Amino acid sequence: xxxxxxxxxxxxxxxxxxxxxxxxxxxxxxxxxxxxxxxxxxxxxxxxxxxxxxxxxxxxxxxxxxxxxxxxxxxxxxxxxxxxxxxxxxxxxxxxxxxxxxxxxxxxxxxxxxxxxxxxxxxxxxxxxxxxxxxxxxxxxxxxxxxxxxxxxxxxxxxxxxxxxxxxxxxxxxxxxxxxxxxxxxxxxxxxxxxxxxxxxxxxxxxxxxxxxxxxxxxxxxxxxxxxxxxxxxxxxxxxxxxxxxxxxxxxxxxxxxxxxxxxxxxx
Amino acid sequence: xxxxxxxxxxxxxxxxxxxxxxxxxxxxxxxxxxxxxxxxxxxxxxxxxxxxxxxxxxxxxxxxxxxxxxxxxxxxxxxxxxxxxxxxxxxxxxxxxxxxxxxxxxxxxxxxxxxxxxxxxxxxxxxxxxxxxxxxxxxxxxxxxxxxxxxxxxxxxxxxxxxxxxxxxxxxxxxxxxxxxxxxxxxxxxxxxxxxxxxxxxxxxxxxxxxxxxxxxxxxxxxxxxxxxxxxxxxxxxxxxxxxxxxxxxxxxxxxxxxxxxxxxxxx
Numbered sequence: 279x280x281x282x283x284x285x286x287x288x289x290x291x292x293x294x295x296x297x298x299x300x301x302x303x304x305x306x307x308x309x310x311x312x313x314x315x316x317x318x319x320x321x322x323x324x325x326x327x328x329x330x331x332x333x334x335x336x337x338x339x340x341x342x343x344x345x346x347x348x349x350x351x352x353x354x355x356x357x358x359x360x361x362x363x364x365x366x367x368x369x370x371x372x373x374x375x376x377x378x379x380x381x382x383x384x385x386x387x388x389x390x391x392x393x394x395x396x397x398x399x400x401x402x403x404x405x406x407x408x409x410x411x412x413x414x415x416x417x418x419x420x421x422x423x424x425x426x427x428x429x430x431x432x433x434x435x436x437x438x439x440x441x442x443x444x445x446x447x448x449x450x451x452x453x454x455x456x457x458x459x460x461x462x463x464x465x466x467x468x469x470x471x472x473x474x475x476x477x478x479x480x481x482x483x484x485x486x487x488x489x490x491x492x493x494x495x496x497x498x499x500x501x502x503x504x505x506x507x508x509x510x511x512x513x514x515x516x517x518x519x520x521x522x523x524x525x526x527x528x529x530x531x532x533x534x535x536x537x538x539x540x541x542x543x544x545x546x
Numbered sequence: 547x548x549x550x551x552x553x554x555x556x557x558x559x560x561x562x563x564x565x566x567x568x569x570x571x572x573x574x575x576x577x578x579x580x581x582x583x584x585x586x587x588x589x590x591x592x593x594x595x596x597x598x599x600x601x602x603x604x605x606x607x608x609x610x611x612x613x614x615x616x617x618x619x620x621x622x623x624x625x626x627x628x629x630x631x632x633x634x635x636x637x638x639x640x641x642x643x644x645x646x647x648x649x650x651x652x653x654x655x656x657x658x659x660x661x662x663x664x665x666x667x668x669x670x671x672x673x674x675x676x677x678x679x680x681x682x683x684x685x686x687x688x689x690x691x692x693x694x695x696x697x698x699x700x701x702x703x704x705x706x707x708x709x710x711x712x713x714x715x716x717x718x719x720x721x722x723x724x725x726x727x728x729x730x731x732x733x734x735x736x737x738x739x740x741x742x743x744x745x746x747x748x749x750x751x752x753x754x755x756x757x758x759x760x761x762x763x764x765x766x767x768x769x770x771x772x773x774x775x776x777x778x779x780x781x782x783x784x785x786x787x788x789x790x791x792x793x794x795x796x797x798x799x800x801x802x803x804x805x806x807x808x809x810x811x812x813x814x
Contacts, residue, residue: 453743453744453745453746453749454742454743456744457728457740457741457742457743457744460725460728460729460732461728461729461732461740464728464729472725472729473725474722474725475721475722475725476721476724476725476744476745477721477744477745477771478721478769478771481721481769501746501749503745503746546814
């Protein structure tokens with residue numbers, strides 16, 4: 279298959295995943311759907327908060343690598359894919375009012391407003407694919423569990439109402455693999471990029487590596503060290519702390535599957 | 547000054563350093579001479595051993611990044627600089643017979659033979675300059691001492707008579723700086739490249755980080771981890787173990803200053 283045909287095929291699988299979500303056929307997590315395609319985190323905010331949130335993303339590109347931002351009220355995201363309707367194309371959403379979770383629907387058309395702005399943020403699935411392609415182990419995938427995530431004592435840069443601690447994800451690696459992982463993931467700045475820390479967890483305020491704040495603990499084997507990346511849960515935790523009057527996010531693991539290729543996110 | 551003028555000026559300083567070594571005016575270490583210019587380690591071997599040693603370098607590019615190899619008996623190295631005479635252009639040499647150090651002259655013309663082949667190998671000075679340019683601390687430079695070096699339990703790949711343990715140099719860094727150092731030094735594969743290990747020294751067979759096998763111990767501060775690079779002392783220790791009937795090396799710290807620019811060694 280030619281490179282172009284490969285890309286077309288990947289985009290076709292991505293579009294099919296979105297159509298399946300739109301029709302209600304797909305309501306589960308998107309991991310392993312349309313391999314090679316970029317998947318994205320979602321935050322939808324009222325226009326009144328959008329400027330501050332955009333500034334927050336600009337100030338904190340490692341946890342909040344912004345892939346696209348919609349026009350107010352417009353459900354299309356033409357730079358991320360063909361015919362996207364962000365109200366329907368994610369398998370499951372979370373709807374928040376005044377900071378409280380009020381619904382987990384598979385379609386948010388009934389909640390739509392003319393002032394809503396969608397933010398699509400890069401996801402670690404992209405760099406994990408690059409790690410696996412380089413023969414590096416990804417423990418939570420081996421274990422079939424969710425990646426362990428931790429609140430740190432590293433503060434994000436504040437923008438308006440948005441601020442708070444950086445959340446990191448962790449993958450244990452041998453030292454030589456950690457060095458290779460720095461090289462591999464540095465190529466992907468738009469999907470969190472290089473690690474932010476490795477080694478002693480207490481240096482970034484993590485008291486117990488076996489008690490993640492989100493996700494599941496994973497085994498750290500003899501000779502391995504924990505390696506930490508900035509995590510896309512950071513913007514969600516930051517938004518939750520603000521308790522905006524209205525907000526929509528994706529349900530964890532239920533991402534937007536885009537027409538972009540992971541391989542094309544590499545800067546080198 | 548234009549880029550071309552800058553390069554010409556650097557090469558002019560390098561040539562002057564070589565002429566000073568040739569005339570006997572310069573007999574000391576070359577650190578900080580001709581900033582920005584590549585400096586190189588030297589091993590001169592009889593032709594009978596040269597094929598195996600070249601193969602050893604090819605198999606072990608991280609400790610033995612070969613910058614140039616001469617024709618037998620020819621003291622010129624045209625790819626490394628103008629008018630080089632390798633018999634005279636290094637400030638101080640070591641002459642070995644049957645593995646014993648027999649002289650430390652400033653000129654090896656009287657020892658020259660028609661079958662001698664010169665190997666010039668990249669040196670950590672180049673990537674340390676890149677680290678400093680990136681605001682990363684280099685502790686042994688701060689301390690004004692020699693870099694600490696350690697024999698490891700990592701075996702080099704054998705070629706003919708040449709083989710033995712990898713020797714590494716160590717620079718202590720905070721985790722975030724270690725991650726940046728991986729990025730910075732990965733750009734310089736021809737001068738040792740990325741680290742080979744970081745964190746727990748015992749994992750590569752180093753019993754006491756405060757007792758280096760070569761060079762001087764350096765302070766490791768709270769929150770820092772040791773970061774290890776493949777070291778150009780490896781080929782010297784490998785050659786010493788073979789006890790060749792005849793061999794010439796540079797005296798430690800007394801390098802060949804070349805017309806090549808460090809910045810041009812970056813692959814990206």
